[in-house]
Amino acid sequence: MKTTTRTQLSLMMFLQFFIWGGWFVTLGTFLGETLGASGVETGAAFSTQSWGAIIAPFIIGLIADRYFNAERILGILHLIGAVLMFQLSRATDFGQFFPYVLGYMIVYMPTLALVNSVSFRQMADPAKEFPFIRVWGTIGWVVAGLAISHLFSWDSQEGIGQGLLRNTFVMTAIASAALGLFSFTLPKTPPKARSEDASIRDKLGLSALGLLKDRNFLVFFVSSVLICIPLAFYYQNTNPFLVESGVGKPTGLMTLGQVSEVFFMLLLPVFLVRYGIKMTLLVGMLAWALRYVLFAYGNADAQFLMLVAGIVLHGICYDFFFVSGQIYTDSKAGESYQSAAQGLITLATYGLGMLIGFWVxxxxxxxxxxxxGHDWRSIWIYPAVFAAGVFALFLLAFKNERIKYKGEEV
Structure with missing residues (x-):
């Protein structure tokens, strides 16, 4: 890959996840503190991510993959997103806010697949080259959080009181407009020829439904949906929890989760080869339960390190369950159904599982x-117990098996 192309793709990934991290992390705090939204209303706002994930395959399958270059529709969607994001900054109540955030997530979620498509089509060896491009997305998310806390102090008690969290939407709108325009300069990525049936069935995962006849895969599938219910608590409640607990620069502190994600991603292959897929998945699920216990009993004073540990566990929670789960899914599906199987899991987790989770x-x-404020100890106990229950279900129902990983059985 040319150095110019690598730089373009890296900047694309940086902006893509700077945009997401620039408003989504503080969304719960903004809704509660600035708009006075209830928990159910906040859950409805977060659930727009799930609706976006459900609708995204239709946008990609029916439009992007068939009629337009990926980089062009990426640009169009981000330009539309910039307008919607600016409108979010002007909302004065939840009734005004919700239609815009729903529209925004419907146009943003398809871009996650589009940036991957643009990247993969420029690579001779995606398995080797993509991680060095994708890591810039994590850096973008971290930079957004650090800017909110350390550069602008929008999430300080004073800043929140002055309504400065509105600026996160303005910042994101500017970044979205920049990426929208920049996308038209990206390497040309024309649509691939494919049958209409294959595109929609694969992206919705319908072609992979037969995998559910395998007992182990069914247990994994059900566990994946269920673990996304406590996962929703983290995305929806962590920032408001830290703010109410009096933690300084909470959004910047939460970027430790993304830093740990990079570290544990490097550790994952070693752990997977040494301990196998079942143990890896179990450690990931157990980390969810432990994280919520730490949140329940931690505070901004003597037990502050418990809060930090709970955030740092994000790397294990995400990498050891979701990334290893993608590896397991690929292995079970084989080459014929890999795309469809990943689509099925994505639809079930980020669609169905988190949709239920945000509502709960x-x-x-x-x-x-x-x-x-809130009785946060009682709130965090719920996802801790639920995650522990999913852990127990998986431990008892999932039978040990070996899968292919990097050419060898693990």
Whole structure:
């Protein structure tokens, strides 16, 4: 790959995830503190991510993969997103806010697949080259969080009181407009010829439904959906929890989760080869339960390190379950159904599982409103117990098996 192309793709990934991290992390705090939204309303706003994930395959399958160059529709979607994001900054109540955030997520979620498509089509060896491009996305997310906390202090108590979190949407709108325009300069990525049936079935995962006849894959599939219910609590409640607990620069602190994600991604292959797929998945699920216990009993004073540990566990939670789960899915599906199987898991987790999770998190959060905030200890116990239950289900129902990974059985 040419150095110029590598630089272009790296900048594309940086902006793609700078945009997401620039508003999504503080969304719960903005809704609660600035718009006065309830927990259920906050859950509805976060669930737009799931609706975007459900609708995205239709946009990619019916439009992007068939009629337009990927880089062009990427540019168009981000330009539309810039307009919607600016409108979000002007909303004064939840009723005004929700239609714009729903529209935004419907146009943003397809871009996650598009940036991958643009990248892969320029690479001779994606397995070797893509990680060095994708890591710039993680860096972009981290930079956005650090800017909010350390450069602008929009998430400080004073900043929140002055309504400065609105600026996160303005910042994201500018970045989205920049990426939208920049996308038209990216390497040309024309659509691949494919049958209409194959495109939609594969992207929705319908071609892979037969894999559910395999008992182990069915257990993994059900566990993946269920573990996304407690996962939703993290995305929806962590930033508001840290703010109410009096933690300084909470958004910047949460970037430790992305830093740990990079570290544990490097550790994952070693762990997977040494301990196998079942143990790797179990460690990932156990980390979810442990993280919420740490949140339940940590605080901004003597137990502050418990909060830090809970955030740092993000690397294990995500890499050891979701990344290793993608590896397991690829192995079970074989070459014929790899794309369809990944589509099925994505639809089930980021679509169905998190859709349920955001709704449940919103209800439970509303149940524990107290004077001056929330009873966060009680709130965090729910996902901790639920994650522990999913861990127990998987431990008992999933049988040990060996899979192919990098040409060898693990």
């Amino acid at each position: 998190a919103g209800m439970i959060t509303d149940m524990h409103v107290v004077e001056g």
